[in-house]
Amino acid sequence: MSSTGMWVEKYRPTKLSEVVNQTEIIGSLEALIKDPADMPHLMFSGSAGVGKTTTALCISRQILGEHAKNYTLELNASDERGIGMVREKVKKFSRFAGMDEVPFKIIILDEADEMTSDAQTALRRIIEDTAKICRFIFIANNISKIIDPIQSRCATFRFTSIPEEDVISRLSEIAKKEKVKADKKGLKAVYDYSDGDLRHAINLMQATASLGGVTQENVKASAGLTKTSDVDTVLKTALSGKVTEAREQMIELIKVYGMSESDFLKYINSAVFKSKHEKLAEILEVIAKYDYRILVGANSEIQLSAMLAELASIEN
Numbered sequence: 329m330s331s332t333g334m335w336v337e338k339y340r341p342t343k344l345s346e347v348v349n350q351t352e353i354i355g356s357l358e359a360l361i362k363d364p365a366d367m368p369h370l371m372f373s374g375s376a377g378v379g380k381t382t383t384a385l386c387i388s389r390q391i392l393g394e395h396a397k398n399y400t401l402e403l404n405a406s407d408e409r410g411i412g413m414v415r416e417k418v419k420k421f422s423r424f425a426g427m428d429e430v431p432f433k434i435i436i437l438d439e440a441d442e443m444t445s446d447a448q449t450a451l452r453r454i455i456e457d458t459a460k461i462c463r464f465i466f467i468a469n470n471i472s473k474i475i476d477p478i479q480s481r482c483a484t485f486r487f488t489s490i491p492e493e494d495v496i497s498r499l500s501e502i503a504k505k506e507k508v509k510a511d512k513k514g515l516k517a518v519y520d521y522s523d524g525d526l527r528h529a530i531n532l533m534q535a536t537a538s539l540g541g542v543t544q545e546n547v548k549a550s551a552g553l554t555k556t557s558d559v560d561t562v563l564k565t566a567l568s569g570k571v572t573e574a575r576e577q578m579i580e581l582i583k584v585y586g587m588s589e590s591d592f593l594k595y596i597n598s599a600v601f602k603s604k605h606e607k608l609a610e611i612l613e614v615i616a617k618y619d620y621r622i623l624v625g626a627n628s629e630i631q632l633s634a635m636l637a638e639l640a641s642i643e644n
């Protein structure tokens with residue numbers, strides 16, 4: 329699916345006032361940007377999918393208006409995180425002049441905690457040298473990985489996960505606009521899988537909608553399909569020799585998330601390919617053997633457990 333077809337993008341708030349929950353933070357930020365000249369550098373922390381990047385983009389749009397695009401540099405997870413990036417992109421951008429239309433330029437550094445400490449040190453100099461013309465917005469899951477001199481220059485805001493009530497009302501709003509049927513239990517199920525991560529919740533609801541309405545059944549089915557990354561984890565756990573743990577993870581996927589046994593095998597097969605493991609052929613043979621046994625009618629839970637045990641015994 330193209331990103332424009334994704335509800336998470338389509339329904340990303342464009343103004344601070346549209347951001348769901350995070351009321352205190354949004355209130356303080358609105359006050360802070362009333363007179364942009366006084367705006368400090370900002371640091372947003374908190375778990376995934378709760379509105380950090382969205383809020384940063386809203387601030388840039390609200391302060392810079394129609395010039396937001398030209399005067400905002402947004403660096404995200406796909407960009408390189410080393411000192412080269414700081415010199416190449418941040419330094420270049422922070423220096424170019426000719427800004428009569430805006431009070432300052434805005435640099436949004438998403439996943440700033442992934443930056444090397446060299447890069448952070450270089451950045452610190454840039455922050456000092458460009459104080460008059462640039463404001464930084466740092467986004468970090470783990471603030472403790474940001475060097476003190478940067479932390480101490482920022483006003484910090486901790487975003488919290490979104491409570492059930494707010495997730496559900498946002499989901500209902502979107503379902504209504506998309507003309508998708510969603511019942512109470514279905515929405516509650518989406519929330520239960522999402523853990524207060526609104527991005528995850530919206531994505532799960534969109535995947536579910538493609539199966540028909542948002543019902544508890546359909547949510548379970550599509551959640552099973554979206555748990556493929558967890559299959560990678562099961563494989564890793566098994567290959568590192570931890571049979572019991574791997575088996576527990578597998579059972580959770582099957583029983584709790586409703587992934588079918590045959591899907592589990594399919595996903596584990598593709599996970600093996602992705603892993604580029606040294607013993608690739610041997611691992612595939614093991615999987616094929618159990619796939620066959622299940623196909624001819626053996627009890628799949630017992631077979632899958634045996635398969636994990638056999639995978640765990642493969643020596644690295």
Ligand SMILES: Nc1ncnc2c1ncn2[C@@H]1O[C@H](COP(=O)(O)OP(=O)(O)O)[C@@H](O)[C@H]1O
Pocket residue numbers: 335336337339340341346347348349350375376377378379380381382383490526527528530
């Ligand atoms: N507080 C929120 N209010 C409204 N939508 C949100 C909120 N948090 C997340 N979303 C939805 O999830 C998507 C991802 O949010 P984002 O701000 O990128 O999260 P993160 O905290 O990981 O930076 C947004 O495009 C939006 O659809």
Ligand SMILES: [Mg+2]
Pocket residue numbers: 380381382438467
């Ligand atoms: Mg983000």
